[in-house]
Amino acid sequence: MGSIQLTGLVIFKGDPGYEEAIKNWNPYVDVSPLVFVFAQNSQDVSNAIKWARENEVPMRVRSGRHALDKNLSVVKGGVVIDVSEMQKVSLDRKNAIATVQTGIHVGPLVKGLAREGFMAPFGDSPTVGIGGITMGGGFGVLSRSIGLVSDNLIGLKMVDAKGKIIQADQSSNEDLLWASKGGGGGNFGYNTEYTFKVHQAPKTATVFNIIWPWEQLETVFRAWQQWAPFVDERL
Ligand SMILES: Cc1cc2nc3c(=O)[nH]c(=O)nc-3n(C[C@H](O)[C@H](O)[C@H](O)COP(=O)(O)OP(=O)(O)OC[C@H]3O[C@@H](n4cnc5c(N)ncnc54)[C@H](O)[C@@H]3O)c2cc1C
Structure with a gap:
């Protein structure tokens, strides 16, 4: 092996913890990566990218393990760079901005912000x-009123394909921010931090379900299509 060392919590095939590390939400994962790197900071991500390049093995990034495609965030014989141990969140209440490490799940993030009186459309x-x-x-239940998650993304920290740690926001690498919000149709690096615009939560909210019988599907669907684009966006 070459000059670059893997850093963070490193679990090679055969090490204790490997069988746990391979599990994803999709239970049909059927490839075995060479190594998992549980990054503790952006530098660990950078080192892992450089290591993968030096050793000519494929790599993938993983955060919440909820990829719908079974082998999207794992790869045969390669390095899985997992950021799930990076979960810090900081809130700038005055400017309604949250800076979030990419390893956190949406549930704890939503709950933490709610305790501070803020909301964001996190699924x-x-x-x-x-x-x-x-x-x-x-997409989430608040998307009608405050947009998609990516609409609220105002900055990100990313490790690029060469292992360089870069920042993209409205004043630097604006094109990369635009691309990361869906403009480019893909991912451009391994992200370690997102900055989001968050919103003051209302004092009250109402949650309800309406269920129609299956036989009414066509009628309900047609009515919904005519009604949905024009109904109050707080719904
Ligand atoms: C039960 C379930 C419920 C869902 N509900 C919703 C919902 O309400 N709304 C919605 O919009 N979607 C929903 N999804 C889809 C979900 O948003 C995607 O599957 C998403 O990719 C999962 O992200 P993850 O970090 O958990 O997954 P992972 O398996 O960790 O990653 C999946 C892919 O995301 C990319 N990625 C992950 N982390 C990073 C990173 N740090 N930097 C760059 N790219 C990265 C990579 O391409 C990676 O292969 C749901 C999926 C499941 C399984």
Whole structure:
């Protein structure tokens, strides 16, 4: 092996913890990576990228393990760079801005912000990772009123393909921020931190379910399509 060392919590195939590390939300994962790197900071991510390049093995990034495709965030014989141990959140209350490490799940993030009186459209399934949902757009029950997760992304820290740690926001690498919000149709690096605009939560909210019988599907669907685009966006 070459000059670059893996840093963070490193688990090679055969090490204790490997069988746990390989598990994802999708139980049909059927490839075995060479090594998992549980990064503790952006430098660990950078070292792992450089190591993968030096040793000519493929790499993947993983946050909340909720990839729907079974082998999206794991790779045969390669390095899985997992950021799930990076979970720090800081809130700038005055400017309503949250800076979030990419390893946190949306559930604890939503709950933590709610305790401070803020909300953000982080999806409806608490165990999904903020790392992946943001890059996929991110749809949730608040999307009508405050947009997709990616609409609220105002900055990110990323490790690029060469292992360089870069920042993208409205004043530096604006094109990369734009691309990371869906403009480029893909991922451009391994993200370690997102900065989001957050919103003052209302004092009260109402949650309800309406269930129609299956036989009424067509009628209900047609009515919903005519009604949904124009109904009050707080719904
Ligand atoms: C039960 C369930 C409920 C869901 N509910 C919703 C929902 O309400 N709304 C919605 O919009 N989506 C939802 N999704 C889809 C979910 O947003 C995507 O599957 C998303 O990619 C999962 O992100 P993750 O970090 O948990 O997954 P991972 O498996 O860790 O990552 C999946 C992919 O995301 C990308 N990615 C992850 N972390 C990073 C990172 N740090 N930097 C760069 N790219 C990264 C990579 O391409 C990676 O392969 C749901 C999925 C499941 C399984």
